[in-house]
Amino acid sequence: MASMSSGNPVDEITPRENAACPAQPSPKEKAQKSSIAKECASDQSSLPYSSFTRKQKWLIISLSTFAAAFSPLSSFIFFPAITALSDSLRVSVGRINLTITSYMVVAGIAPALLGDLADTTGRRVVYLLMMSIYCVANVGLALQSNWAALFVLRMVQSFGSAATIAVGYGVVSDIATPAERGEFVSGMVLGPNIATAIGPIAGGALAESPGWRWIFWLLSLLSGTCLLSLACFLPETARSVVGNGSAPVSGLRRALFSYLRLSRLPAPPEKSSNAENGQSPPGSVSARKNLHVPNPIASLKLLWAKDCILIVLIFGIFYMNLSCVQASTSTLFISLYGISDLKSGLVYLPSGIGSIIGAYGTGFVLKYDYRVTARKHGITINIEGGDDINMFPIEKARFRSIWYSISTAGICTIGYGWALNSRLHIAIPLVLQFIIGFSTAMVFNMSGTLLVDVHPKTPSAASAANSIVRCLLAGGGLALVQIFIENIGVQWTFTLFGGLCMGCLGLAQLEWSYGKLWRDKMRERGAGR
Template sequence: MLQAFGASSVIAIGAGTIADITHPAERGVYLGWYSLGWNLGPVVGPAIGGLLSQYLGWRWIFWTLTILATVHWFVLAFFLPETLRSLVGNGSGYANPTPLQWWRRRKQQQENPEKNQTASNPSTSTGTSLREMLLAPLQPLLYAKEKDVLILLIYYGIQYAACYSMTTSIPFVFSNFYGLNEALIGLTYLANGAGCIAGSIIQGKILNRDYRRMQKLFPVASSLGWANSELPLEYIRMRTIWIHALIFNILLVVYGWSLHVRAHLVIILGIQVVLGFTSQAIFNSIQTLLVDLFPDRSASITASNNIFRCLFGAVATTLVLPAIQLLGVGWAFTLISGILLLSRIPIFFELSYGPRWRSERAKRAER
């Protein structure tokens, strides 16, 4: 529980940092690489864990996690600067400086003391009251009251649950159906991981290209920003999502029945590659759109998305193995694909009414 508590906050902070330093026309690739990290972890981790457990014992899984976490902590503490505009302005400020920034600033002050005497130090306080600080952890839940956001959060959550159903069931089906040991089971996760990598990179480039194309077609609307209802932001970010969704739904059914008939492992792993590709493309599109809708509150909206996807993922993890044992692997994944298909329907409302809801939200914020 403590591990999840710490890891979830990192996801939100990372998305906020990327939104602080990127333009919407470049955001697709950046968020693609970033979201690849937290989505790739659950598929690469089992591969490493399987090898460690098979050859060194399960305790080395936790030793490895401790070593990696310590290394990453030092990298973040010493090299990751503050990017929040309210604290650092245009980036020249040094609020909450890293040791490297502190040393450079001290050196500049020693070399040119007169110039630094007139420089104002940025505020290290966000100006929030105690009440606001206590209510801050609940703020991500408030985004669900927005109709367009709720549709996206549920869509992302159910898609994530479907992916987790597949990855969670891998040890059970591959050990019982194919007789693989822990090391080989762990390596099978790499197929999904390869698809995730390809999907993230390619979809990120597509999102950037589509946004630049929108800027050329709607130059006036683009200059007015995300609040303008004439800007087809939802369509641009989700233009290709229906293709990935359709492929994922069909192949998830094929995947289940291929396992049912004990198809060759090459077929099973090949399907996993495509499932990883399409799911990561969907995740990248939705996450980028959510950040576009709340560019000044990207960390909060990412935290909201994280809450929903983890809740849906937890439900899927709990139910998938009982479903396979009760219905059989073929019908279990057919049922999951059917539920996922129903979750696609509200996206049509997002595309039709999203710009209007976005504009109404901007007008409410101005009052």
């Protein structure tokens, strides 16, 4: 490895007396140099990837998943209130739907700005900024009484919540080694999956009584609680700011309470073999920037990488499919099965519960697949220091089991459309929704984990690139799904969406086969991530 030769401790410590004719060291000097090299190597290897304990890591993940829950919650709690808002504000349902479109447009743009800011300035500062904006927007939404205010404040609300998942992925990359990353990603996305399940139920109940304004008062209360929790307990984790978490911080980057205060580790040498293999030295601070202008182009540039675009396309297609299934659920079940508006919120439960179980279960699958892949390639897993992803076939580990999830989701989506068309017993499409939610959550976690694995320096920016693609695809799908249902029928509509999901098998195969080769070529060209 080039990094081993350039970062040799002996070369750094021992000066050259004469470049043309170097003096030959004595046996005693050779022994001293060897001792120094071993001592430096020991110091480097003794530094953990993260100085947070496992208990502290899970507390950080708990705070991150709490914040990440607001992104889907803002959408799904709003759906059951569309009719009530239309009547209250005296505008058409179509105009209320425009606020959903504006929400999704901002949801695609905001992560590109805030993701880059989180990678360079710090996760904690961006979290506090987002939750403050989100809380204020919800207070405004609860008080507003006209469509124009609703339209604008929904965009502000989206800006405050849309990047929480992208920043959450960055937090996982900060504190978790590749071997344990799948487990922590599953924990981080648990909040969004729970929000997807309970959001429609809460929205339907509040819209019916005491009224739609209480939807936004509830979001204000929850986001205020989240903001206070983040301010008090969340430490800074960005590796560009605190290294492995042991570097001292001050101001907004420091938690109000010292519950997560860490013992300070000795600062390591500035140069390390890790510096050239895609990751900063575990305890070092590669960059400190008090002021950084967000660069949305940083996220867009990542989409030019072959492996990145394949991963985000898989994620985006499945996000579009799930969004179209859920957005049409209430209308279809009311028209086909004659259920009430209030009960229509309950039909979202199977998909939500499936997503929760799938997200939780994927952590165990990813951990097992990582170990199997490491053993197959003769690699010893380094839990404390973290494995060198540039030398590890991470694509084969993360996508080892994705084939089953892709196939299951695609087949069940097709079956879901035909079950609705035949008006089979209501339990059948609900069971299929459960399976779709379960398998889709597994695809999300596997592809999302791989995305931050291959972008260790800019995990939030990579997740922001993912947000751009998935929001564009979901927006297009939501604009067309009702048109398709009315013109070609529900059965062929979901046959089309299921076929797109099945097409992801080819994308996954390309990533599985050539992903590492593409990464190696990128590194050789000096386009490090």
